[in-house]
Amino acid sequence: MKNLGFKFLLFSVLTLFMVNCSVNKNLSKEKTAVSKNVEKSKSEKFIDPSKVGFNFFEDTHSEKKWVDSIYNIMTFEEKLGQLFMVAAYSNKDTVHFNALDKLIKNYKIGGLIFFQGGPVRQAKLTNRFQAASKIPLFIGNDAEWGLSMRLDSTYKYPWNMTLGAIQDMKLIEDLGAQMGKETKRMGLQFNFAPVLDINTNPNNPIIGNRSFGEDKEEVTKRAVALMKGFQNQGVFSTGKHFPGHGDTETDSHKGLPIVNFSKERLNEVEFYPYKKMFNLGLSSVMVAHLNVPSLETRENHPSSISYNVVTNILKKQLGFNGLIFTDALNMKGASNFKKPGEIDLEAFLAGNDILLFAEDVPLAVEKFTQAYKDTLIPDERIEYSVKKILNYKYKAGLNKYKPIEINNLYSELNTPYSNSLQYKLFENAITVAKNDHQTLPINELEKTKIAYVKIGDDSGNTFLTTLKKYADITVVSNENIDSLNLELKKYNKVILGYHVSDKSWWKKYEFTETELALIEKISENNDVILDVFTKPYILSSLKSIDNIESIIVSYQNGDIAQEVSAELIFGAIEAKGKLPVSVGNLFKVGDGLSTQKINRLGFSTPESVGLSSEKLAEIDKIALKAIENRITPGAQILVARRGKVIYQKSFGYHTYKKEIKVKNSDIYDIASLSKIIGTLPNVMLDYDTKKINLDTRLGEMIHKARNSNKDSITFKELLSHYARLQAWEPFYKKTIDSISKKPLAKYYKKTELINFSTQVDENLFIRNDYNDTIIKKIIDSKLLLKKEYKYSDFTFILLKEYLETHHHKKLDVLAEENFFSKLGMSSTLYNPLQRFDIDMIPPTENDTYFRHQIVQGYVHDMAAAMQGGVAGHAGVFSNSIDIAKMMQMYLQKGNYGGIQYFSEKTFNDFNTCYFCAEGNRRGLGLDKPQLPGTSGPTCGCASLTSFGHTGFTGTMTWVDPETEIVYVFLSNRTFPDSNASNKLSKENIREDIQKIIQEAIIK
Template sequence: SKDVYSMGKEIANHCKALGIHINFAPVVDVNNNPLNPVINSRSFGENREDVTELSKQYMLGMQDNGVLACAKHFPGHGNADTDSHYDLPVINQPLEVLDSIELYPYKNLFKKGLASVMVAHISVPAMDSTKNLAATLSPNIVNDLLKDSMQFEGLIITDALNMKGVSKFFKPGKLEVAAIKSGNDVLLFPENVPEAIKQIKNAVASGKIDSSSIEHSVKKILKAKYFVGLQKFDSLSTDGLYEKLNNGSAKHVRNQLYNKSITVLRNNKNIIPIKRTDTVRIASLTMNASKGDNFQSELKRYTNIDAYRLSKHADQESINRYIDKLKKYDHVVLSLHNISTNASKNFNITSQMASIAEAVSYETSVILCVFGNPYSLEKLKNLNNVDVIIMGYEDTYYPRTSTAQVIFGSLSAKGLLPVNAGAGFNYKDGIINNSKPIRLQQSEPEETGMSLEQFYKIDSIMQFAIDTGATPGAQILIAVDGKIIFDKNYGYHTYDSILPVQSSNVYDIASVTKIVATAMAMMKIYEEGKINLDESIVRYLPELKNTNKEKIKVRDMLAHQAGLISWIPFWVSTVEKGSLSDLLYKKEIQGSYCIRLSDDLYLKYDYPDEIWDEIVNSEMMEEPEYKYSDLGLIISKRIIERVTGMPFEDYLYENFYTMLDLQRFSFRPREKFIEKEIVPTELDTSFRNCLVWGDVHDPAAAMMEGVGGHAGLFSNSYSLACFMQLFLNGGEYAGTKYLEKNSIDVFTKRQFDPETNRRGLIFDKPEPDTSKVGPACLSADLLATSYGHSGFTGAYAWAEPKYNMVYVFLSNRIHPDANNRLLVDLNIRTEIQQVIYDALEARENNLASQ
């Protein structure tokens, strides 16, 4: 009920922004007829207590915020089987039933100060037996019952007078006179206004209408106008109207209502939430879905789903063909769409839609999602074999998104059926999941105690970055407490503004690879006792004996304290007489020349051995001190391979990536994504002489088959955020434990005197000297609890344990020129990070002051 109050409040704010002073809501009809063609899902349900409480909260939300509420349709339209827009419904209920059910919400709302009531075009013989006389025109119902017996003193408004429930039996003019005589104050939508005015004047003049009743109604109307402040009304401005109507608070309320409504009616074998998506094959079959429906794309956020679509009029041959295809899947998410509220037309459920769930359920496990009226469940044939049934209630963007989140555990189901839906599904049925979500949840700042408005500055920072040429585009994602509160794309892939950045696009994350690849593997073998951080690396790589690397300690190397040089341009040594050596490169894949560098450049397969030799023979600093170095991470990769006995990439997939099943995350992205899904990096005029697009930008990683311990991965913001949340979760994500919290704590803390080395083990840390430019914003520097990494291409991933906050920034700032340092020099990434910390600190201050 708290959410419904908030809904009323937001609707009131919207109304005021648009100059609307009364809202003809709430519908307080108790929908005790499932076949009701006009009320139905407009009601809060079949239970009088639910309808009363939720209507009351809706009313109070509006009236507490300066907008008049109007309860309708008096004395109760919920048991009708005819639509009063087209004819006059007759409610054949005894008076005691009407009093205990239909009138019950009104009695309670009147006690709470309801401003107005709308009278229905329904015939209620128990209250007035006059044939073809709607309640709207009945003095017995309006004057005697509503005003006198129930002592309602607010505005009384007719339902629209052009509806056939009254206009079929009364001509214009006579209809309006009858409405006033019965006790209405406001006449809604007369068919012929001049005729109505003429006949009302005549009725007053002839004494058929007492002028005092007109005066009384006018006073009531003026009182209502005074309530909404019309005595001092100023003209409205449309400036910023879109922002007013689409503010963060309104979005939060909307999402809360949808999220909490999703109802899981059955969950055999606890199939949902699906945790290990890598162990099951999943298909989605939508039936009668509209073009552009987002449900399947939402499902694909979580795993590789084969998507099928079927018409509601599909012939049996087509249905059989689909069923045969679906046999091979472990789960089929079957969703029914565009279901209507019209029971007389079978809720738009065709015989094909009615039978599809039963047919598929005989072949495999079905997760049935019904996006429509809950009464439609009764029209579906034999659901006994269906493992999971989810009621989404409405076929729009948000319930489809929420349902996908429930299936994969980003959202915990809280909904209960508001009606007896038939087919064995009864009022208050629903499986409540009180567990915390296991995956990142799509949300908004308001759910974590902040506001969307606090993040508006990010838009201006990004516009400035794009306008100044710091980057052509970016993805930004912010999560707090496991909830994605900001997820936005900016700009384009390139400055020609052809391909806009989309959430599914993957960026070269460069050195961020260090923490989501090498660090993860190192933490795993550390907690398994396969490495000792204080041992020399020669223990794991005996070939380093009698070299200048043999005394390097693992801890020193991972903290960039080993005295290694920063990097080596390995490709330079492959140049002979100003050109790349023909002995090492070919323009196409050819025999042993199989390491792809670009469309027309392939390196000999064994050249990574030369790279290793060059690292082994590289110079060292005279005295070990902090110096950031890619070489230590390349060496780390080799250690991981040696102690695990597996190729680096295979080890990562076996222990992390396959189980995580992140869809927009990969080494060598050309093998997984189409080119337009990959954001290009540099126009390389030195080495590859082409636009680097779909191949790792870092030359060393490229020459090592696209997989380096220091670079090589591509990701979108969501996939990368899942890793950062895994760290904050103490090594767990989606119900699977990948790492121990202790190993994460060890690797993410500073290893040396922060005055000389701020780093953790592989992870970067805030700069303790706030007079220096560090990798994080000032607030992060002062806290010193956070960790993450940046990438040369313009990537950035950061986690703040204090606030359980994840911040991911992905860009291609090196397009088209790798020498472009504007993103770095203008501190774009950390300026945005400061906006986040400002909001979090403001939240903390607000809580402290309460």
């Protein structure tokens, strides 16, 4: 000890001599401080390294035996090498890779921290470097919101600020587990997360979205949950940035931030999560480069190299015995203070175990070696950290290291589960901060005219697209605020979406003066819903929120966040999030209002509702094959389960010319689906209010049927296609010339006239009284001789007559007022050219026998066309999402969007097969699965309680209450020739897709 003291004294004297010769007094103080750190380090009592840190399992004799066996044969250089974790990039060139090879082989470094690159490239490099290392390397990654923080082609989970709004800790633990799985799959042992900083400074330039929030207890809850998820997967968590980076205004990458809190404040707030997590098994800690005067008296001395911070406080006062990392030593907060090599040595002397992002390992090793020779670093100090490192390598399974399997790496890092989890996270995070007059969710769609105004510099396309799936939304934009406000007077509700990129987590967004003026002006004159897709602090720049009815914080601007936020606005989900931070004087941390869920369709992933996305992908193959084989030019297909749309795609083109691609928003002639979409729900209303019942006679419903051969047909028989009615009649044939096939002037005019105002097609108008002729022909028609099931269009043509006569309104008006507008079926209507551009409507046929033109935007069915496009059996145009809304309403037995349209009993009565015993599968207006031994509309795999309908133009929709599945298939298979073979039916395209849906059920 005397010799050691003499050498230390000599070192100090020489040091002071050099200082006096060449540097100022401040540097002299620093050198003296190094000496103090050396003395403290030498006198430290070291704990048995096998008894420290987090245990994935209990320490065993085999663990100690392995650690001792490795340590005992290590050279001094190999021991030193274990202390260094060097930066690696998989997006750099061979010069970089070779340099790392050299460090591994020549300097025996203990680990690598990977930064930018790609998963496969990094995995291959990891295998290469591990193969080159005598002792398996630690591989770490900053993956605070998943591997995507550093690697392309990997899944990006929400920022911590977003997670801070979530109240369900199990959900955050699930996220930690998934991130842990992905981290482990990449051959990583460390995820340098979670961030434990309490972000009490809104202007913090480097933490911000990386923090869970400003409340120490809430931050701790989420950090614990995430840690449990990580570590349960065998991945070490690293709490950072000790002693607390949450209230700083300098980026430690660029300078040394100052933290001016007292010891008492730091102990009470900043240390709080650390103390809690140490007791729960946090495996490691990262020490930040901070200037904390209350903890380190030396001026501008980084906490990362402070013996008092690292050893006295972190290790002794707080009792942490796990691995201690420095923050990256290339950061200016450290590198401005000491040169490479010197900073490494001082960080080690301060008590750190692993020196992260060491910039010059050879120089650092040289410094360490000289310090050791000078007995400034005792053997016990090296043994303490190196054995601790080896203990952790054993716990991580590196004693039985296996290379990373490259096959399937990408798919295993981007699983369907990740998407399902992402939806749940945002469903639980998005926060309603204000909701005056219960503006949210938007109700009474039939009375609400909604405009959308986008502000910000990023896309809001997904948000807008999803909004439009719920209601008719008009985009309004004008650079002149006054002109914009004038335009907005037409609307009684305005959704303001503030969209800014979430690619840059550090970027500070504020409303521009123009945006602030716009928000103020619009909210003065309109009911406004302000939805901000960025961190909550943005709201603090608002001068006033008095005139803003509702404020939503959606936190990020990704597609799923936008989709989920739109769902919340229309009540498909309820608001659950709470603000993780205070927003000036407007909102307090923890604020967040609940909103009502009103069972509208939402959106998610197959796995979230117990379906396999891999199996559902087979639908694509069938659809594409159908198009390739010219079975149909294009199609829309939708699948929903448990109230969530989980598959909605469009395929092909409007025609075989392949000029216009089919989009989800396009509207198809749905043919006989019109029966259950337009006519039947209105009939059910009358049944529900007891205007009719199962035994009501047709003669009672329709005056013209009295005393006819159809007078005694009951409602039950009529709706069950069990009334002996003829299947159909080509009414048009008697109105065209038998030779030229041209419309007769007696019945038609090319231009609209007073008595010829019923439009059949673009340049064809039929006599207004011809509808009476159609009804008379049906009433006078002969009944079938045998009472048996016979599908007939006459049923619904007569039902239209009944509805219009009794309600004194046209069917299209009834359908719109009673259902379409209330359900938000804004793309569903008769005669669509009155509202939509023709390019949104796929044509149904090149008619060469009646209208002699391409039928597009006018109903294909000839009888319906002769009724002006509004018929009981045909005439409705719609798209898959709108059809799904009606079918979901049926599935929910008359309830949708908070409205009970008719009673459960009414629906059950209509979904009953009254004549199954007689071989008739039909319900009341609803088709049912085929009976045993017969053919029918389904795959044969749907339950007996299922129901739906098919249409001549190539449409189908089906609902199975037992599996809660809604299926919609729309196409224009009749184009260009409706008389061609119906290959869609013969090749069971719709049925095969339905079979895949059923087979996709996993729970």
